[in-house]
Amino acid sequence: MVEINEILLESSEKLRGHMEYEEFQHNILGAIFFKYLSDKIEKENNKKLFKFKINYQEAFEEENFDFYGKTIKNETLSDLGYFIKPEYLYQNIILEDNFLKKLNDAIKHIEYQKESLTDLFDSVNFENIHVDEDIKTTFELILKKINNLQFNQKSFEEYNYLMKFFLKKSYTPNEISILLSKLVSIDKTSVKNVYDATCGSCSTLLFLKEEINVEKYYGQELNKNNYNIARMNMIMHGVNPNNFEIYNEDSTTTKRKLPQIDVVVSHPPFLKKWEAHEELLKDERFNTYKKLPPKSKADYAFIETMIYPLSQEGIMAIVMPQGVLFRSNAEKDIRKTLLKEKNYIDAIIGLPEKTFSKNIPTCILILKKNRKKDDGILFIDASQEFDDSSILNKLRKDDIDKIVTTYKNKEEINKYSHFADINEIKKNDFNLNIKRYVNTYEEKEKINIEDTIKQINKIESEIEKLNLQENELFIKLNLGDKYV
Secondary structure: OEOHHHHHHHHHHHHEOOEOHHHHHHHHHHHHHHHHHHHHHHHHHHHHHHHHOOOHHHHOOHHHHHHHHHHHHHHHHHHOOEEOOHHHOHHHHOOOOOHHHHHHHHHHOOEEOOHHHOOOOOOOOOOOOOOOHHHHHHHHHHHHHHOOEOOOHHHHHHHHHHHHHHHHHHOOOHHHHHHHHHHHOOOOOEEEEEEEOOOOOOHHHHHHHHOOEEEEEEEEEOOHHHHHHHHHHHHHOOOOHHHEEEEEOOOOOOOOOOOOEEEEEEOOOOOOOOOOOHHHHHOHHHHOOOOOOOOOOOHHHHHHHHHOOEEEEEEEEEEEEHHHHOOOOHHHHHHHHHHHHHOOEEEEEEOOOOOOOOOOOEEEEEEEOOOOOOOOEEEEEOOOOOEOOOOOOEOOHHHHHHHHHHHHHOOOOOOOEEEEOHHHHHHOOOOOOHHHOOOOOOOOOOOOHHHHHHHHHHHHHHHHHHHHHHHHHHHHHHHHHHOO
16 A cells, blocks of 8 residues: 655655755645545545445436436535545546646636635646656656555544655644643543644644544634645545634734634744734734734744633643743733733743754743632743654653643642742742753762772772782793793
């Protein structure tokens, strides 16, 4: 059975350098996605039609169309959110001559229930690729190989590999997404909705599916390419298009009308610049903090944007550079408001170094709106426990479980976690640097100088004895040579 990672490695080896990267990315990802849509619609409808002893292809033959085809089309649009006629299925077209042009035509004939999805394949062009004939032949062979892909319930890891392959440094490490998902799903089995204002490929949001049932997903993504990938990723993970809303926009400067959100998980780009114009102080997301975050760092702009729609019973877990814990000026004032007036910060978790490709100290902030006035903050220093066997350090399953259990039970563990009340935080002038609250310093064993000198003298005495024995042996050997 052909797997997605095989396709990606082979196509990368044979096409990269011969095809512009964006063209390579759009067309390979587009082909895999189109194959997925085609397989899904045929498989689901063959199940439905089995009892009538016909298949999806036959349902659209002239004699069957009025009785089966029309019904199947309407049900498919409702159930899957899209519709493809059998003649336009990837697996049918790929067997024909000159299939590149026919694939191009086919993607234009996909019908969507939501008008917002009609641009999904806008960047894909199988026919007019800018390569010579030899590379074009190689490209065709790879598209034929994609036809051998099989999509099933075990494809979760493959889809994530696909996203990681194309997004590279902007992709959130899986173990971080797992940790975020577990932290926000404690004591939950389902939620009405989830939100990420910098959703990228939506992989972080989709990890929640492994922990709880989610009714609806909301996301915003500035990068057009990532926005397209996000919507494809949602559908490939089995999320009906009616159950997600992804917007192509800057979440900090565009105020999106959202419902009350139950769960927020996010990994915004670190230290990103943003358009902090004064008009935004009229925006309800920012005006209660009285100052805007600096233009050079949008970190708090992302926090304020995502905490705003969070419901009173909701929970938010967001990855941030540790600088948000102690930086001064406007960021310090915003931090004080979050702590004193809002009382939103529930826990701070320090992550290992080199967890992300941009190697800066990072942490996870957990925020809630329903905290009591005298609730303190749990500090967890998880920076010392990880797997360092690869380029990036990774949290292991036991490391993740320990963090989640410590947070759930609000445990105090020596050199690992500490529960600080607001008075302790005030004494530290609202500096939330984890090292101020969790002392991980390991005192070195004191050296007894007298004992050490005695040991050195003993060793030197033994060395001297061995040297004398060695000299005696050499003398005996030399004397022995004289009598040979």
